[in-house]
Amino acid sequence: MSIPIKVGTRWRHRIMVNGMRASGTFDTKAAALKWEAEQRLTLSQPQQVAVNKTCADAFRRYEIEVSRTKRGHRWEAGRLATMAASSLGRITMAQITPSHIAAWRDERLRSVQGGTVTREMNLLSHVFSVARKEWKWIARSPTTDVARPRAKPHRDRRITPDEIDRICVALRWPNDGSVTGPETKQQRVALAFLFALETAMRAGEICGLRKGDVNGCVARLKMTKNGFPRNVPLSPRAMEIWSMVPDGFGITTATLDAMFRVARQRAGVEGLTFHDSRHEAITRLASKLNVLDLARMVGHHDIKQLQTYYNPTAEDIAKKL
Structure with a gap:
């Protein structure tokens, strides 16, 4: 036992x-x-399970047995609780059909974006997959034949040198080499932004860097978004920035996000997010690294994903001919 x-x-x-x-x-x-x-x-009493259990029961059990083992537990727990409280949660596992899932999808699309609904449908799909394979609550998943919302085109926002300078000025950082280290959190956010443009690292990865994580020209990320560690080679400029914050950037992702939003408004730069720095960095790196080296550096396991980031202009391509 x-x-x-x-x-x-x-x-x-x-x-x-x-x-x-x-x-x-x-x-x-x-x-x-x-x-x-x-x-x-x-x-x-396995024969009675599907008759007596509701989708809400499945969502609660999944949260306990599966979600709590994941890094994204908090997000999943919130989504599952919302689903359990919705009309979907009241339907029994014996009665749930693709029509119910499609109706729930359409209802959600009236209040949130398609990308959000797609992520929630992926979660639903796994809940019903576990219920079918492991719990034996259903014989077939009701999500199998339900189409996901059509995805919006990926962002391809480029960042101009002028926008970079304006963001730095708004964060009180003179991006001209006249200052050797940050004195405020605003300036640390500016350095994190410049570091992201060099490394293509995500905000959480940058904020999580500590003194022992950087050795010479390599930053060791112990945990990343996809759950795997990654070594990130640092350019001379990235090493210069790190030398100004050798113990880490000293800011949280929440602080970075809030201060960057304020700086963006102050600078009059429209439509820019901190995460756009990753796209900009990968686009720049695409002209320097072959696709395999680039995939390893930025943490993409599917090389096809890099097509989203590779956005050279016609002039850039012409220069290579």
Whole structure:
């Protein structure tokens, strides 16, 4: 018989009943044991599960057993709670059909963008996949034949040298080499922006850098958006910027985002986000690195994704002919 195991500050528990596995992560050992008792009662009557369980039950179980093991737990927990409280949550697993999913999709599209709905549908798809394969609650996923919203064209916002200078001025950073280090958080945000333009690193990756993460001309990212570590080669300019903040940039992503938005307004630069610096950096790097080296540097496992970032002008292409 399995027992709850403490992992860090939480308890991980796995059980098997009638050949079906279940697992979850809990704040206390008592909560883990209570969950086990409930699961053993449920799984001992597999023929009744689909009849009695609602989609909300599936969302709650998925949050406990699956979402809590992911880096994106907070986002998933919020989305699952919203879905559980919606009309979709009241439908039983035995009655759910593609028509219900399509109706929910169309309702969501009236209040949020297509990209948001696509991410939520991907989450829904995995919930029903787990319910089918592991919990045996359904025989077929209701999301299989439901189309995702049509994706909008990827952003291809370029950043001009003038816009870079105006952003730096708005953040009180003289981008002319006259200052050797930041004195305010605003200036640290400016340096993070300039560092992003050199490295194509994301805001969270830059804010998470610490002294021991940079060795010479390489920055070691222990955790990235896709869950894998990555080594980022640093240009001479990037190393120069890092030498001004050798212990790290000393700002959070929330601070960076808020201050960058204010600076953008102050500078009169429209339609620019901090993340656009990644697109700009990769576009510049595309003219220097072959596609395999570029993919390794920026952390893309699918080389096709780089087509989004490679936006040379006709003049740029002509120069290579």
